[in-house]
Amino acid sequence: MPKISNRGIDMPASPIRKLTPFADQAKKDGKKIYHLNIGQPDIETPQVMLDALKNIDFKVWAYTASEGTASYRAKLASYYNKLNYNITPVDILVTNGGSEAITIAMQACLNPGEEIIIPEPFYANYNGFACAADIVVKPIMSYIDNGFALPAIADFEKLITSKTKAIAICNPNNPTGYLYSREELEALRELCLKHDLYLFSDEAYREFCYDGREFVSPMHLEGLEEHVVVLDTVSKRYSACGARIGCLITKNRELYQTALKFAQARLSPSLEGQIAGEAAVDTPDEYFQAVSKEYTARRDVLVNGLNKIDGVFCPNPGGAFYVVAKLPIDNADRFCQWMLEEFSHNGETVMMAPATGFYSTENAGQHEVRLAYVLKNEDLLAALICIEEGLKAYPGRTNTP
Structure with missing residues (x-):
């Protein structure tokens, strides 16, 4: 059998998409998933x-x-x-x-x-x-x-x-x-x-x-x-x-x-x-003003909600529509997969991106996740409840983040 290239072997998997098979299975199992793992906005295209x-x-x-x-x-x-x-x-x-x-x-x-x-x-x-x-x-x-x-x-x-x-x-x-x-x-x-x-x-x-x-x-x-x-x-x-x-x-x-x-x-x-x-290019300025107002509100809901969870720290970002949060967990990859495979709260769970994939330094980001506030506030609030309850139940929770 011919061998693939070394470059192909070295090509990293996407931390944003690599958990998709687990999310697909969770959906088959009847779970509702709040997708905070990827920057796919629900804002309408102009x-x-x-x-x-x-x-x-x-x-x-x-x-x-x-x-x-x-x-x-x-x-x-x-x-x-x-x-x-x-x-x-x-x-x-x-x-x-x-x-x-x-x-x-x-x-x-x-x-x-x-x-x-x-x-x-x-x-x-x-x-x-x-x-x-x-x-x-x-x-x-x-x-x-x-x-x-x-x-x-x-x-x-x-x-x-x-x-x-x-x-x-x-x-x-x-x-x-x-x-x-x-x-x-x-x-x-x-x-x-x-x-x-x-x-x-x-x-x-x-x-x-x-x-x-x-x-x-x-x-x-x-x-x-x-x-x-x-x-x-x-x-x-x-x-x-x-x-x-x-x-x-x-x-x-x-x-x-x-x-x-x-x-x-x-x-x-x-x-x-x-x-x-x-x-x-002819999109009116009012479109961006409304979008900025919406994202600001979503950011505030997510950041404030995360920082109210015991053991979680999330800085308040000045732009984009992402946050990186530090969680009281042993391993971000394991936690994110566990949230899809093993956990649900009232039939719901959250898909997040382990921050390890956003670092090139080995072992960096082990306690961090990236979340995209691309969902409406009602969904963000529900996702925050799932994250809080998930952290309470996660077997790899640590005392400090």
Whole structure:
């Protein structure tokens, strides 16, 4: 029998989806599951996107340009320039979801064996993308005690070697919800300029910043024009995860032309996704105001509810729609699986993502879970009851988190 590749063996399983078989069985057993494990919002997609799909009138479902249609990139440029990014359509490469934007950026910027520093916990698929690109993730620890703030620049300095090529951040952060400040971004700018590094900025949750806090992109900082690579998607902004349309943005012309070669190799992004994405730029501001108000309320319900549970600690995030909570448990993977296999409260249980999968450091996150507040408040309150009752019954509960 032929053997699969070492790269295939090394490819990590998704911590967000790996418990799905247990959830499927729990549903077959009659349990109702509150899915807090994945960032799939229940917010309605803007009507302008849906109408654009309904009104498609092309006769041939054709390829588009590898970099995306001219009309969509022009519309996107107008969106970003309202945010003071000061870009043109030729700085935008449309991709099949944010995932492809990240993969192309890694492949275009780093050679096999070179290193990218990423504050952890981080979006779990970064590990998978790095594995596919044959590059090395160098994690730098952030801590729940201070809400997962950016690690000290001195700690970044300790990790930089001759193989270091880039730093990546997700802002606001998935999985922690932490929103990086202007001061933190400016510190990263100086570090990248000092060591001539790329700065990847995953901005999938840009619109979700709470309590009047400011969102700052590296695109807002002078002097980084040749270093910044913005990675974005329509998935979260418009609650359109299935559209699979994202983009890579850079003012570095050599990097753009290199990224374009990877885009040409996969031919083109989806035509219908770009049609919907182009229409989405016309989404009224009232949509985002309502969504922000809704997520703020959900965040408050979840965070306050978690912190009322004995032994649980959850920092209050400034953005995105996730929290990482520390629980009084022996092992997050075992607990999350146990909640699906062995536990129910009034026929209900909760699916969570073990935080271990969001760390690259071995044994980190053993007592933490990521929860997505993508369900209505009524469901969040019911899920909180399940979590509290589950912790009381869990045989691997510890005295302190």
